[in-house]
Amino acid sequence: MNLTNKWMNDSYFLTACAHSFGLWAILLTIYFLFGTIPLIVASSLFVVAAAVKEFWYDAKYELPVQTTFDNVFDFVWYIVGIAMCLIVVFVVKPHIHL
Numbered sequence: 017m018n019l020t021n022k023w024m025n026d027s028y029f030l031t032a033c034a035h036s037f038g039l040w041a042i043l044l045t046i047y048f049l050f051g052t053i054p055l056i057v058a059s060s061l062f063v064v065a066a067a068v069k070e071f072w073y074d075a076k077y078e079l080p081v082q083t084t085f086d087n088v089f090d091f092v093w094y095i096v097g098i099a100m101c102l103i104v105v106f107v108v109k110p111h112i113h114l
Contacts, residue, residue: 028089032093035097036097040101043055043058043062043101062094066090066094067091070090071087074090
């Protein structure tokens with residue numbers, strides 16, 4: 017078996033991690049500092065902001081030039097980050113008794 021870390025140099029892997037875990041961390045911070053309602057508001061605003069960023073700003077101004085696939089890929093991983101946060105807060109947290 018040849019174990020390598022080629023996946024760590026894969027730009028799609030790095031992009032997926034940055035978009036999903038970055039937004040996940042931001043939203044969890046908002047939840048812990050401000051509560052449930054601000055989390056829901058922020059999540060909704062981030063969906064809109066991510067769509068504008070990916071499908072207008074990045075499509076028009078980002079270098080190197082982005083393809084539609086690149087923009088959809090990034091947007092989907094933003095949504096995954098939001099989903100991960102909401103799952104942690106509303107599904108996992110109620111079952112953890114500290």
